[in-house]
Amino acid sequence: MMINKDIRSASTLPSSFYTDDATWETIMKQIFLRSWHFIEDSNVVQLPNNVYPFTLLEGALNEPLLLSCDETGQAHCLSNVCTHRGKILIEHPGQCKQIVCGYHGRKFDLNGTFKFMPEFSDANNFPSPCDNLPKLELKTWNKLLFTSIDPAFSFEEWIEPIRKRLDWIPFHEFRYSPENSQDYLVNAHWALYCDNYLEGFHIPYVHPTLNEVIDYKNYTTELFPLSNLQLGIAKGAEMMFDIPAGIADSGKKIAAYYFWLFPNLMLNVYPWGLSMNIVKPIHKRLTRVQFRTYIWKQDLFEQGASQMLERVEREDEHVVELVQKGVRSTLYNQGRYSPKREQGVHHFHSLISKYL
Ligand code: FES
Ligand SMILES: [Fe+2]
Numbered sequence: 058m059m060i061n062k063d064i065r066s067a068s069t070l071p072s073s074f075y076t077d078d079a080t081w082e083t084i085m086k087q088i089f090l091r092s093w094h095f096i097e098d099s100n101v102v103q104l105p106n107n108v109y110p111f112t113l114l115e116g117a118l119n120e121p122l123l124l125s126c127d128e129t130g131q132a133h134c135l136s137n138v139c140t141h142r143g144k145i146l147i148e149h150p151g152q153c154k155q156i157v158c159g160y161h162g163r164k165f166d167l168n169g170t171f172k173f174m175p176e177f178s179d180a181n182n183f184p185s186p187c188d189n190l191p192k193l194e195l196k197t198w199n200k201l202l203f204t205s206i207d208p209a210f211s212f213e214e215w216i217e218p219i220r221k222r223l224d225w226i227p228f229h230e231f232r233y234s235p236e237n238s239q240d241y242l243v244n245a246h247w248a249l250y251c252d253n254y255l256e257g258f259h260i261p262y263v264h265p266t267l268n269e270v271i272d273y274k275n276y277t278t279e280l281f282p283l284s285n286l287q288l289g290i291a292k293g294a295e296m297m298f299d300i301p302a303g304i305a306d307s308g309k310k311i312a313a314y315y316f317w318l319f320p321n322l323m324l325n326v327y328p329w330g331l332s333m334n335i336v337k338p339i340h341k342r343l344t345r346v347q348f349r350t351y352i353w354k355q356d357l358f359e360q361g362a363s364q365m366l367e368r369v370e371r372e373d374e375h376v377v378e379l380v381q382k383g384v385r386s387t388l389y390n391q392g393r394y395s396p397k398r399e400q401g402v403h404h405f406h407s408l409i410s411k412y413l
Pocket of ligand 1: 140142144158159160161162163
């Protein structure tokens, strides 16, 4: 699925990308196994001798993993599958000094090292390195933890543009707000949800309320190797960042930084805080979008932010679900890009074609 590098001549991904079973499997192997995923906030494994099991992309990858914090306070991301016959090791978060398999008693350190196995004294070449639990890279950006099964690119090059651009924002002061966080189930392919996110072109048509506060004319998209940034400019005296002098963006009336990181992470930074959207594929026509809200300035948040987020999300879901129905049509295959308004979508499709 080649995407022409020149947006002026390019056509969008063909509809088979969204509908074909074999392509879905390729997407999982070539993109999701090889990219970076948000796991949780670091406080879930802050204390020594703690474990936190989780499933990476439930429904799609279904990879059982385990966060642990060893006795020295070092955090690890391990496979949660016993290296003997494959039982899931830890079922619930909690405290423990070592990992003990509940099937035949194999024991591991909290850093994944094999320690002991009953009834194996006659086994040859045992234990060997493959009896240890596979260990994945564990990375942090502020208080957020990330991992990847088989990364095609480094975490540092992936996170660099947002880290650099927004280093003046005190993310460590942001407070996770579970009461303002929720999951949305969307009846559409995960990439259609991202396609829609990656252009502001639809704002005047789909989001009349948002359109009242965002200056559509001055909406811009900037491309980075593995991410892009849409800048929402405030129309009037609406809520905007108070950017300190000496920062590249100071003097601009920025209402929102919409960062998208390949393939499925959206970091929307507003004057009141951060709305993180993780787009999780479940199957070809179903996606879970996890919204997590982190509040920086409570007073600003209370000026209608959550109602606006909810409203815009519902409007996006509606339109994305209609596109899902459309791409299944035998009479539709692909379209063209607006060179002025769809650079983000073209960028996303180009990255998909690169990694598939
Ligand atoms: S499966 Fe874990 S000890 Fe047998
Ligand atoms: Fe939208």
